[in-house]
Every structure is written in C-alpha cells, then in structure tokens.
Amino acid sequence: MTTTLAPEPKTTHPTSSPLPAPHADREPAARIPAGPDAGDLIVPLPRTHAGPPALLVEHVTKRFNVDRRKPPVLAIHDVSLRLERGSIHGILGANGSGKSTLIRLVSGLLTLDEGKVEVFGLDIERDELAVKRLINRVSVDAAFFKKLSPMENLLFAARLYGLDAGQARREATAILARLGIAESRLGRPVEQMSRGMQQKVAIARALLTSPTLLLLDEPTTGLDPRSKLDVQAFVEEVNAAHDATIVLTTHDLAEAERLCDRITILDGGRVVAEDAPDGLKRRVAERHGQPPTLEAVFMTYTGRSLDEDVEEDDSDE
Amino acid sequence: MQEMKASYAFVERNFFLTRRYWGWELAFLVYSVAGALSISLIGAAAGDDRLLLLLIIGAVFWNYLSVVFSWIAETIAVERWEGTLEYTFMAPVRRWTQLLGSCLYAMAYGLVHTAAILVVLMLFFPQLEPGSMNLLTAVVFVALGSFSFVGIGMMAAILPLLYVERGAQMTFVLQSCLLLVSGVYYPVEVLPGWMQLLSYLSPATYVLDGVRAGLLDGTPVTALVGDILPLLAMGAVLIPAGLWAFGRAERYAKRTGKLKRVG
Numbered sequence: 001m002t003t004t005l006a007p008e009p010k011t012t013h014p015t016s017s018p019l020p021a022p023h024a025d026r027e028p029a030a031r032i033p034a035g036p037d038a039g040d041l042i043v044p045l046p047r048t049h050a051g052p053p054a055l056l057v058e059h060v061t062k063r064f065n066v067d068r069r070k071p072p073v074l075a076i077h078d079v080s081l082r083l084e085r086g087s088i089h090g091i092l093g094a095n096g097s098g099k100s101t102l103i104r105l106v107s108g109l110l111t112l113d114e115g116k117v118e119v120f121g122l123d124i125e126r127d128e129l130a131v132k133r134l135i136n137r138v139s140v141d142a143a144f145f146k147k148l149s150p151m152e153n154l155l156f157a158a159r160l161y162g163l164d165a166g167q168a169r170r171e172a173t174a175i176l177a178r179l180g181i182a183e184s185r186l187g188r189p190v191e192q193m194s195r196g197m198q199q200k201v202a203i204a205r206a207l208l209t210s211p212t213l214l215l216l217d218e219p220t221t222g223l224d225p226r227s228k229l230d231v232q233a234f235v236e237e238v239n240a241a242h243d244a245t246i247v248l249t250t251h252d253l254a255e256a257e258r259l260c261d262r263i264t265i266l267d268g269g270r271v272v273a274e275d276a277p278d279g280l281k282r283r284v285a286e287r288h289g290q291p292p293t294l295e296a297v298f299m300t301y302t303g304r305s306l307d308e309d310v311e312e313d314d315s316d317e
Numbered sequence: 318m319q320e321m322k323a324s325y326a327f328v329e330r331n332f333f334l335t336r337r338y339w340g341w342e343l344a345f346l347v348y349s350v351a352g353a354l355s356i357s358l359i360g361a362a363a364g365d366d367r368l369l370l371l372l373i374i375g376a377v378f379w380n381y382l383s384v385v386f387s388w389i390a391e392t393i394a395v396e397r398w399e400g401t402l403e404y405t406f407m408a409p410v411r412r413w414t415q416l417l418g419s420c421l422y423a424m425a426y427g428l429v430h431t432a433a434i435l436v437v438l439m440l441f442f443p444q445l446e447p448g449s450m451n452l453l454t455a456v457v458f459v460a461l462g463s464f465s466f467v468g469i470g471m472m473a474a475i476l477p478l479l480y481v482e483r484g485a486q487m488t489f490v491l492q493s494c495l496l497l498v499s500g501v502y503y504p505v506e507v508l509p510g511w512m513q514l515l516s517y518l519s520p521a522t523y524v525l526d527g528v529r530a531g532l533l534d535g536t537p538v539t540a541l542v543g544d545i546l547p548l549l550a551m552g553a554v555l556i557p558a559g560l561w562a563f564g565r566a567e568r569y570a571k572r573t574g575k576l577k578r579v580g
Binding site for chain 1: 319322323325326329330333334337338399400401403404406407408409410411423568571572573574576577
C-alpha cells in the first residue's frame with residue numbers, strides 16, 4: 001500500500017536538541033524573492049537568524065589526483081553556501097558538476113583541500129563526532145545490507161546513533177507506515193523490496209536518527225512517479241514537522257521547484273548561480289530572453305539541456 | 318556506555334548477517350571440517366597418534382585464528398560490497414568502537430565455528446585420549462593470541478579500504494604468509510634460517526607452541542612464560558598499531574575519495 005503524505009504544520013523542535021529554538025517570525029528563504037535589480041549571479045540570502053546557519057560552506061575546494069602524469073581534477077572550486085535553519089536548499093548541475101562531491105564533503109566522507117564547513121556553528125573536522133550526530137544522508141543508491149530486513153538495518157543505524165532498541169523499533173515502524181510500508185514487510189530481506197520501497201527505507205533510516213541537517217543526494221532518481229510523489233511529500237513533512245534543514249541534489253527540475261526554497265547551480269565544480277527558484281527564472285527571462293522555467297535556467301547556466309544530461313546518465317549505466 | 322552500545326551494534330549486525338547467510342555458513346563449516354580432516358588423516362595414515370594430534374591441533378587452531386582474522390579483515394570488504402561503507406563511516410562512532418565490535422563478534426564466531434570442527438574431529442578419531450590434556454593452557458594461549466590477531470586483522474582491513482577492487486583478496490596473502498612461517502603443520506625448525514627468524518614475529522607460532530604443549534604434553538600455563546610474554550607484547554603493540562594504521566588509511570581514503578561505493 002502506498003500513501004500520499006500531506007505536509008503537517010511545523011512543531012517545535014525536540015527539547016533534547018542541542019540547538020536553539022527556531023525563530024517563529026522568520027521569513028522562509030523561499031519567500032525571499034531576488035530583487036528585480038539583482039545583478040549578480042549569486043543573490044545573497046538575507047540573514048534572518050541570530051544563531052549560526054544550519055550549514056555554512058566557505059570557499060571550499062576539492063581536487064582529485066586521477067593520474068600522476070596529469071594535473072589534479074578540480075571537483076569543487078571555491079564553493080560557498082549558507083543555509084538557514086529550516087530551509088530546503090537545492091543543488092542542481094549536470095553529471096560531474098560536483099553535486100555529490102559537495103554532499104560528501106559536507107558529510108565528512110571527503111577531506112577538504114581548502115575552505116571550511118560548519119554545521120550549526122560546529123566545524124566538521126574539529127567537531128567531527130558532534131557534527132555527525134546532527135546530520136544524515138540519503139544517497140541515490142539505497143545502501144543496505146540486502147540480506148537483512150528493513151528492521152534489522154534500521155536497528156543497526158539506531159544503535160550507531162545511540163538510540164534505544166525498543167524505541168527505535170517503534171519509531172521505525174511508525175515512519176515506515178507513514179511511507180506506506182506495512183509492518184508485515186519489515187521482517188523480510190531488503191533485497192525482496194522494490195527500488196522505490198528500498199529508497200523509502202533509506203529515508204526512514206535517516207529520519208530515525210532525527211537529523212537536523214538532512215542531505216538528500218538524488219533521493220528520487222529511478223523511482224516511479226507514485227513513489228517519487230510519496231518521497232517528495234515526506235521531505236516536505238520532515239522539513240515542516242521536524243524542523244530539519246535539507247540539502248537536496250536532483251536532476252528533477254519539477255522536484256526542485258516544488259521542494260526548494262533556494263537553488264544553487266553548480267557547473268564544473270563552481271557555483272554559477274544561486275537564488276530562489278522564482279528569482280532564477282525571472283533572471284533568465286529578463287536577461288536571456290528565455291522562457292521562465294527551471295529547465296531554461298539549467299540550460300542557461302550549465303550550457304546544456306536536461307536531455308543531454310539524462311542521456312549522459314544513461315550512457316554511464 | 319554510548320560507545321559500548323555502538324560496539325554492540327556491530328556484534329548484533331554481524332550476528333544477523335550470519336543468520337541470514339545460514340546456507341553459506343553451513344557450506345563453510347563443511348569446507349572447514351573437510352580441510353581439517355584431510356590434514357589430520359595424514360597423521361592417521363602414518364599410524365602416529367602424536368602426529369595425528371599435532372596436526373589436529375594445527376588444523377583446529379589455525380581455523381580459529383584465520384576465522385577471527387578474516388572477520389575483522391572483511392569488516393570493510395563486506396561494507397564496500399554491500400555499499401554501506403559510507404553510511405557507517407558517517408555515523409557518530411569512533412573507529413575503535415567499530416573495530417572492537419567487529420573483533421568481539423569475530424572471536425565469538427571463531428570459537429563456535431572451531432568448536433564444531435573439534436567435535437567432528439574427536440568423533441572421527443575416537444582413539445585420542447583427552448585425559449592428559451591441559452585445556453586451561455590451550456584456552457589461555459588462544460585468548461592471548463586473539464589480541465595479536467585482532468591487531469593484524471585491523472591492519473589487514475586497510476587493504477579493502479585502499480584497494481577497492483581486490484583489497485579483500487590481498488588479505489589472503491597475509492594469512493598465507495603467517496601460515497607458512499608459524500609452524501602450523503610442521504615444526505618451524507624445518508624452515509630455512511631466515512624464515513625461522515620470521516616465525517619469531519608471528520603470534521601464531523607462540524599460540525601453537527603453547528596449545529601443543531598443553532594438549533600433547535599436559536604442560537601447565539605457568540611453565541610456558543617464555544611463550545606468553547611475546548604474545549602479551551605483540552598484543553600490546555599490534556592493537557594500537559592496527560588502530561593507528563587504520564586511522565591513517567581512513568584519512569587517506571577520505572582525501573582520495575576511495576570510500577565511495579564502486580560496483
């Protein structure tokens with residue numbers, strides 16, 4: 001059974017959180033349009049919080065040595081981002097633009113060559129364990145022990161994050177039920193589940209640990225339309241009800257438009273544009289005479305069409 | 318307490334994996350029993366009960382040590398294969414916590430697996446009399462030897478971390494070298510001089526010496542201090558060295574992007 005989920009009203013943050021209470025009077029980032037005279041490609045986000053940003057990426061650079069005889073590949077070049085608490089921030093870009101590398105850098109799975117990353121004011125290298133408790137990630141591949149059941153996989157995750165097993169079982173069951181996965185499915189191996197169901201379990205695993213910063217790296221890629229809608233609705237719910245700040249990379253422009261308060265476009269490891277979706281669309285319409293769509297924004301700033309990108313995706317497989 | 322809970326997570330997960338792969342576990346047990354029997358029958362063919370017992374001890378305890386070693390060394394390989402490596406490395410868990418959990422399960426698994434083989438061998442060779450054996454000596458040496466093998470296992474776990482495609486297979490090289498120089502099936506005295514020097518660096522040499530002294534001759538553990546001290550020293554050096562080396566390798570993997578899932 002699948003269920004389409006409706007967003008729930010925002011509630012206060014759990015009292016156990018080490019983070020300051022959200023500002024009720026804050027203007028969501030999505031509702032801060034870029035001014036008509038915004039001249040720069042990157043429109044700065046007005047600061048609306050007294051506390052530290054949920055995610056601060058400052059002048060981050062990452063290189064990879066792929067061949068000793070060749071110069072290093074610049075995967076991420078001088079990227080800066082600032083995400084306010086409670087926002088959903090989209091990262092768009094062609095394959096190889098550095099989206100996943102950026103997510104890995106924020107996740108602590110790659111070391112920084114230059115720059116710094118802070119999560120709620122905590123440095124990801126100096127305060128590694130504290131940061132890890134605040135973040136979780138869902139990647140394009142639902143990474144599980146496939147022979148284990150969803151419950152066994154989730155129980156493992158819960159223990160790693162210090163949750164009580166009994167409580168974890170109850171919460172996992174409830175989250176999966178919200179995602180349309182019946183309790184009777186929780187004891188069978190993950191490998192017997194569809195790709196869409198596996199991805200829902202991956203999202204449930206991330207939510208089980210109550211992350212305040214959730215990194216979603218193409219979470220709906222390869223899902224059928226129904227599963228995609230379920231996951232998108234759940235992302236909205238998590239953002240609204242659990243006050244989670246979300247970073248979302250996606251190739252689905254409709255998804256980005258639906259979910260994201262702000263969008264950063266990466267090309268060749270650099271930030272080439274950043275604004276609210278409406279601001280980006282208005283800009284390409286006014287300056288480039290393009291239709292006011294995110295596809296036109298994507299083509300304008302990455303120099304390629306979405307079709308080209310999808311074709312490249314297919315040829316990669 | 319939090320760290321112990323996290324360690325238990327790895328014990329429990331590995332138990333779940335063992336339970337799910339029960340068919341493979343059964344096949345592995347049959348394979349191990351057949352291997353141990355084949356080697357032991359060389360002693361039976363010679364009509365020499367002492368040689369038979371010497372080979373049984375070698376086969377059984379080598380099985381234990383190699384199972385412990387494999388479980389730890391495959392900690393990374395299995396996660397890479399399943400694609401969970403990045404997820405586990407993102408968790409707020411210290412690396413020693415993860416490795417401790419893997420080691421505890423490896424030792425428990427190794428004991429059960431080896432006990433099953435021992436039972437089959439004792440049934441197969443009823444002429445062997447356990448009456449004069451000093452089991453305490455054997456237990457002490459196996460326990461002490463486990464620490465050293467945990468340290469070596471941690472170092473071996475680096476290989477799948479750094480060599481994405483064939484790192485797991487490379488750990489077999491380490492195992493086979495230990496097998497060669499440790500006098501598992503023959504006295505180290507038959508080795509060339511330079512190999513005998515290497516045998517002093519293998520904890521398995523001291524474990525097998527101690528176990529054989531206890532089970533073949535009934536020697537009490539107190540009379541084997543000369544074998545115990547090197548084992549203690551190796552455990553004290555190899556575990557911190559394994560943790561240090563693993564930490565360095567993790568840092569390298571994060572710098573070069575080798576944690577990323579492949580395949």
